Amino acid sequence: MNETQLRDLVPAVIGVLVRRGAAFASAEDAVQEALLKALESWPGDPPRDPMGWLVTVAWRKFLDARRAESSRTAREFAVDSAAVTGPAYGMDDSLWLYFLCAHPSLSPGSAVALTLRAVGGLTTRQIARAHLVPEATMAQRISRAKRTVADVPLDRPGSLETVLRVLYLVFNEGYGGDVELAVEAIRLTRQLASLSDDPEVAGLLALMLLHHSRRASRTDASGRLVPLAEQDRARWDTALIAEGVGVLQAALARDRLGQYQAQAAIAALHADAASAAETDWVQIVEWYDELLAIADSPVVRLNRAVALGEAEGPLVGLAELDRLDARLPRHTAARAHLVEAAGDLASAARWYAEAADLATSVPERDHLIRQAARLRQESAGRANRQQE
Structure with missing residues (x-):
């Protein structure tokens, strides 16, 4: 069993521990310890029942941690250690945990961050990038969320709105990289759609x-990013x-x-x-x-400016872009695109080069560097032709 398959078992194992009475943060810590032990021992002696093995080891880790807390009264757990049952309402463990992490005791932002980290399997850096905040800030947010729910029984599911936002962010992270995350987000959303009429x-x-x-058209044979306008729609x-x-x-x-x-x-x-x-x-x-009327945000306004440039001309799009904060992610790349469409290749090349320096991923950076190089070459060729 590889690490990806191992990670897929995590939500179910956490779910078992939570239903047995473990606080969410304690359950997550115990499962992480069990995963480390699995990575050490499984290559030479893999278990016949990986799920059962993880539940047993994680539960022992949790109990050991509880016994070590001498300042607290030990809880009694009446759940048979061999029982592994599914959550109510027709949800599987993963979806059920999404709702539990959106607990009313947490703010929506904290609930999203905690779920992405504990259930979605994203790193703190990935979550920080999705929220456009420094990694240290996100680490503090996740730690606070864990402390908040440390002694709170996760018996009241949170809001559907928060769960949808988490699923959306998990999909986006997978869409830009790990295909398994995107597929899992679709699976859970499909299941949720079958249970909800929202x-x-x-x-x-x-x-x-x-x-x-x-997805298949977003990169070429060499793995390079292909923008939407250039994708092979076949x-x-x-x-x-x-x-x-x-x-x-x-x-x-x-x-x-x-x-x-x-x-x-x-x-x-x-x-x-x-x-x-x-x-x-x-x-x-x-x-x-319509989207701005429902959920106004700088990112939506940025995308609208680019669309406006396509619909009414690049100068109109640039005028709209000038009204937005230039520090917005991809603001410089959007300007480069619209300046190129306006015909100023030399300036567009400079904007693409600047956007490459600000890129948040290697594929995006490499794409912007290639765009800058292409326009420098075209600009030089145009200048030579004018001199002839």
């Missing part, structure tokens, strides 16, 4: 399916697109528009275009306006 759950599922349909998964559009249409018919439905509508318009040139940018801008 159109936003369906909207999030549609959004994931539509984005995931393009490689898009038409079955996922059809499913996503169908789920979205059913959600929109409920006439309770939310941010995930609006984002899915934008993704559907991209999927509907046979080529980048045929994209209905006017309608995309309209959907961004």
